[in-house]
Amino acid sequence: MPDRAPLDATTARWLPWVVAIAFFMQSLDGTILNTALPAMARDLAENPLRMQGVVIAYMLTVALLIPASGWIADRFGTRRVFFSAILLFSIGSLLCALSSSLNMLVGARVIQGLGGSLMLPVGRLVVLRAYPRSELVRIMGFITIPGLLGPLIGPTMGGWMVQFLTWHWIFLINLPVGLVGCYAVWKFIPDLRGSERTRFDSLGFVLFGAAMLLITIAMEGLGELQLPHLRVMLLLFAGLACLAAYWLRAGHIDNPLFSPSLFKTRTFAVGILGNLFARLGSGALPFLVPLLLQVALGYSPSEAGMSMLPLAGAAMFAKSIARPLIERLGYRIVLTGNTLALGVMLAALGLVTEHTPYPLLLVMLAIAGAINSLQFTAMNTVTLIDLDDKAASSGNSLLSVVAQLSLSLGVACAGALLGGFTAAIGNDGVETVLGAFQLTFLTVGIMAMLAAAIFLQLSPQDGRRARAVQEQHIEH
Template sequence: MPVRPVLSPETLRWLPWVVAIAFFMQSLDGTILNTALPDMARDLDENPLRMQGVIVAYMLTVALLIPASGWIADRFGTKKIFFSAILLFSFGSLLCALSGTLNELIGARIVQGLGGALMLPIGRLVVLKAYPRSELVRIMGFITIPGLLGPLIGPTMGGWMVQYLSWHWIFLINLPVGVLGCWAVWHFIPDLRGSERTRFDGLGFVLFGAAMVFITIAMEGLGELHMPHLRVMLLLFAGMACLAAYWLRAGNISNPLFSPVLFKTKTFAVGILGNLFARLGSGALPFLVPLLLQVALGYSPSQAGMSMLPLAAAAMLAKWVARPLIERVGYRTVLTANTFALGLMLASMGLVTEHTPYPLLLSMLAVLGAINSLQFTAMNTVTLIDLDDASASSGNSLLSVVAQLSLSLGVACAGALLGGFTGDGGNDGVDTVLGAFQLTFLTVGIMAMLAAAIFLQLSPQDGRKPKANSEHELEH
C-alpha cells in the first residue's frame, strides 16, 4: 500500500481551491467559446457553419494526452506538471487572442489543449493522493462546483463580451486567472510522484492516438475540410486499422495503455460504448444551439448567451435528482428511457423556427439540459461502479478519453451534417440555413435514439451493488 504524504494544514486547506481554479478555467473556456463562433468567423472571413475545427482541435488534443497524464505526473512530479499545464493553457489563450486566421486559431487551440489535457486529470490525482478516502466525496464535490458554474455563466459572459468588447476577450480573460493559478500551484500544490517507476506503453499510445486523429480528421473532411470522399474513406480505414492493431497488441503485453480485460466487466463495456454513441448527439448540442440562435434565427450574441442559461441551470438541478432516481429504478431503465428522450428532444429542436415562441424555446432548452445532465451522470457512474480497485484508475482514464473523443466527434459530425445540408450540399441540400439546422438536429436526434439499444443490454440488477469506485464519478 502506498504511504499517503504528510502535508501541512495550510496545504490541505488551500489545495482544493487551487484545483477548483483549474477546473473553472477549463470549464469556462469550453462554454464561453460557442457563443462567439459567428463573430469570430466574421472577423476571420470564414463561414460560421464551418468553425467546428476550433472546438474539435481542443477536444481532440485533450483526448490524446489524457492517457499519458498519470505517467507524466508520476515521472516529473505533480507540482511541475500542474504549474506547466496552467502556464501552457494561459499561453495558448494569449495565442488564440492574437490569431489573425482560422488556421492560426486552430493551432493556438491545440496549444491550449496541451495544457487543458493535464490540468483536470492531475488535479484529480493530487486530491486522490493527498486526502483519505473518507474525505474524498466532500473534497471532490467542492472542486467540481466551479466546473458546474462554467457552463452556467460561460455562454452569457461570452455573448456579452463579443457584443460589447470583442471575441478576443473570451481568451484574454484566462490570463489573470492563469497567473493566479500558477502562483497558487507554486505555493500550495505538493510535489507528489509515483512510488515506483512504471513503463509507459509508447507504441500503444501512438497507435491509439493515431486512430483518434485519423477518424476525427475523416469526419472533419466531410465538413469543414471539403476532402474528396476517397481520402475520407482512406482516413477512416487507417483509423480503424490502427485501433485494431492497438487492441490486438494490448491483449498480449503485460502493461498496456488500456487493457482489454476491462471489457470483461459488463457494466464497463456497456457504459463505454454507450458513452461513445450517446455523446455523439449530446456533444453537438453546445455547438449547434448558439449557431442556430445567431446564424439562423438572428439573435444577438448576448441574447444567444442568455438563452443558454435555462439549459445550464436545469443541468445543475438535475444532478440533485440523479442519484435517488437511479437508486429507485436502476441504471437499465434510467439510461434506456433517458437516451431515447435525449434523442427525441434533440430531434424536436428541428421544429424550431423564427415563429417559435421564445418561452417555448427556453423550456425546450431547459428540458434538454436536464436530460443531458442525467445522461452524463448515469453513464459515467455505471461505467465505473463494478470495477475493482486495481482497474479503477485505468477505467477512469479510458472513460475520460472516450468522453472527450465522442464530444469532438459529435461536433465534427454536426459540422459535416450542416455542410452537407446547406444549399451547396448536392441533392441532399436545402435552400435555407434554418432548413440545414433543422435536418441536422433531426439526424443527430435519431443517432442518439439508436444508442438506447446499447443500454438495453444491461440487466435490471446491473450496478445495484454499491461500490467504492462510484466516488470516481465524472461530472462531464
C-alpha cells in the same frame, strides 16, 4: 516518495482552491467559446458554419494526452506538471487572442489543449494522493462546484463579451486567472510522485492516438475540410487499422495503455460503447444551439448566451435528482428511456422556427439540458460501478478519453451534416439555412436514439451494488 505525504495546515486549506481554479478555467473555456463562434468567423472572414475545427482541435488534443497524464505526473512530479499545465493553457489562450486566421486559431487551441489535458487528471491525482480516503468526498465535492459553474455562466459571459467588447476577451480573461493559478500551484501544490515506476506503453499510445486523430480528421474531411471521399475513406481505414493493431497488441503485453480485459466487465463495456455513441448526439448540442440562434434565427450574441442559461441551470438541477432516480428505477430503465428522450428532444429542436415563442424555446432548452445532464451522470456511473480497485484507474482514464473523443466526433458529425445540408440549399427539399439546421437536429436526434439499443443490453440488476462514494465522484 510515498503516495500520500502529511500536509501542513496552510497547504491542506488552500490546495483544494488551487485545483478548483484549474477546474473552473477549463470548464469556462469549454462553454464560453460556442456563443462567440459566429463573431469569430466574421472577424476571420470564415463561414460560421465551418468553425467546428476550433472546438474539435481542443477536445481532440485533450483526449490524446489524457492517457499519458498519470505517467507524466509520476515522472516529473505533480507540482511541476500542474504548473506547466496552467502555464501552457494560459499561453495558448494568449495565442488564441492574437490569432489573425482560422489556422492560427486552431493551432493555438492545440496548445491550450496540451495544458487542459493535464489540468483535470493531475488535479484529481493530487487530491487522491494528498488527502485520506475519508476526506475525498468532501474535497472532490468542493473542487467540482466551480466546474459546474462554468457551463452556467460561460455562454452568457461569452455572448456579452462578443457583443460589447470583442471575441478576443473570451481568451484574454484566462490570463489573470492563470497567473494567480501558477503562483498558487508553486506555493501550495505538493510535489507528489507514485511509489512505483511503471513502464509507459509508448507504442500503444502512438497507435491509439493515431487511431483517434485519423478517424476525427476523416469526419472533419466530410465537413469543414471538404476532402475528396477517397481520401476520407483512406483516413478512416487507416484509423481503424491503427485501432485494431492497438487492441491486438494490448491483449498480450504487460501494462498496456488500456487493457482489453476491462471489457470483460459487462457494465463497463456497455457504458463505454454507450458513451461513445450517445455523446455523438449530446456533444453536438452546445455547438449547434448557439449557431442556430445567431445564424439562423438572428439572435444577438448576448441574447444567444442568455438563452443558454436554462439549459445549464436545468443540467445542474438534474445532477441532484440523478442518484435517487437511478436507485429507484435502475440503470437499464433510466439509460434506455433517457437516451430515447435525448434523441426526441434533439429532433424537437429541429422544429424551432423564427415564429417559435421565446418562452417555449427556453423550456425546450431547459428540458434538453436536464436530459443531457442525467445522461452523462448515469452513463459515467454505470461504466465504472463494477470495476475493482485495480482496474478502476485504467477504466476511468479510458472513460475520460472516450468522453472527449466522442464529444469531438459529435461536433465533427454535426459540422459535416450542417455543411452537407447547407450545400444542398435549393435542392433536395432544403430551402434555407434554417432548413439545414432543422435537418441537422433531426439527424443528430436519430443518431442519439440508436444508442438506446446498447443500454438495453444491461440487466435490471446491473449496478445495484454500487457504492455511494463512487457515484458522488463521477463527473462528465
